Amino acid sequence: MRTADLLNSSWSAIRSHTMRSLLTMLGIVVGIASVVLTVGLGLGTQKDVSDQIASLGSDLLIVSPGSSTDDSGMRGGFGSAQTLTLTDAEALASTVAVPDAVGVAAEKTSDLSLEYGESNWTTTVTGTSTSWTQVRSRELLYGDFFTEDDVTSAADVIVLGSETADELFGSTAVVGQDVVIDGDAFEVIGVLADAGSSGDTSLDDLAVVPMTTMVETLDDSGASEAVQTIYLKAASSDVLSAASQEAQNLLLNLHGIASVEDADFTIDVQDSLIDAATSVYEQLTILLTGIAALALLVGGIGVMNIMLVSVTERTREIGLRKALGAAPATIRNQFLIEAMILGLSGGAIGVVIGVGLALALPSVLGSTIVISGLALVVSVVVAVGIGAVFGVYPAARAARLAPIDALRDQ
């Protein structure tokens, strides 16, 4: 029998039972649609995580005051304690004590209202050192960052995030303008380039001033020495944990603390953030993969079930075809191809629905779904494979039917 005739024969058998064929495909449609979504969500989450990590800098250590393992409630909560100081930051900058760090930037922040003419905008104002742009991997869109001279003189200069500039001035080209904070005028000397967002916080809504200016002019907390965060940039991601170890030893020493358990600071390695994000992603993937695999299994069994019914129903037809010269292998191939066409059609419909949902869902769920062409192709191949695997048994049954028994069947 010619291949074209074989395909044609299988196709018309499917066409003659349109409704039944569609119902048979349903399991595969659902399975493949969820595979497309699973892979899309997985890739989307991965993309979100890597974007986030890239925006933070993958060789960054974050030192925060307070202990993340604190359960006594005595030492003050994580992040709000005042156990990190400018002295700590200076010590960490020593290349002798922390040889694996190439940059240190302490941040002292305060939420303040910025004014320009009629408009005002509240944002986080950060006092820091000149190394900040290098440590936080930031670049300037316009103007320059402040200099050591500005720090020494506690100059009233300010660098704005692009979003902040836009909110205040309605433009980002604002170098040379003045903003007023608490009655003091600050000259805008630079505007930062976009960095996107980290989780819920925008990295573009901020203002940066020299640490001395922050301490002397803007901070009214009364704790002039305390800083919220110290960022350490490691020489490379390979020495990240070495740098973390060195920083920890130095700070324990400075704070006169003997045991790591009693530490009044926390060092976050970027790795741990990656781990947390990856583990969420992995759990999600396992869950969705499980659902998809189950749906595909059910779909496959559905195909087998209907194919068995079809073989029984068409016993006489099979007998006649054999009497007219169809070899067992020919009959087997016909049913196998039928099952594969069901798989292919189910897979194709599933891909269309999956892609449709992938396009519609992000606006509802707020999660990123990435559609990969390779995943779509693989999905359809898998669907055809399922048709073939679950079609083998019914096809073998059809091929084994003895023509006389089959012809006699009423």
Add this chain to the structure above:
Amino acid sequence: MTSPSAATLDPDAPVIELTGARKTYLTGDIEFEALRGIDCRIYPGEYVAIVGPSGSGKSTLMNILGCLDVLTEGSYVLAGEDVSHMNEESLASARNRRIGFVFQQFHLLPSLTAVGNVELPLVYAGVAPAQRRERALAALGRVGLADKARNHPGQLSGGQQQRVAIARALVTEPAIVLADEPTGNLDSRSTADVLGMLDELHSEGSTIVLITHESDVAARAQTVYNVTDGQFVGDSVGIAK
């Protein structure tokens, strides 16, 4: 197609040569011998009828002759090819090339048109679409149904359906046309129609084996074999035509 058609067969060599044919059915523990040693030769162009009472083994013999089943003992040579011990694959090919079946229940596929049904044996022979369409239409022309080629079986009378089945049996130019009770489901007018058709094929040179339990149907054949309890009884009755 490599198969020799009936016309190219040696007219002196038998188309069918059964020797000591035995068929035993096993149902559970019970053995039943449906054919008990049949010897028979059928020559090209012969019109043979096989008659006998119900349960005598006519259909069993027809299944053997049609390569739908194999003998338990004895040998069967079909058009010079020993098919006694062939596997399923080769039997399918032998059926396709040598045999044209006409069944009591017509056995047309309802989803195909008349010409589609007639084409079916050629599909399994691997004949190209244009060529098989041409041959199928020619076969339908021979049974006088050229104008019904596009009808589905449901749109044809019983007699017309059986004529489509005869066209399907002819289309491969088989060594023999095997008809098992071809008029069993037909009224008297259609019966006369179909039997007239077989007479015509015979006069054109086809080898026909007709199985029936009606003596007036058998009377049309040149040779009549009488089967009783799985054996030929009496002499074959030769009727001069």
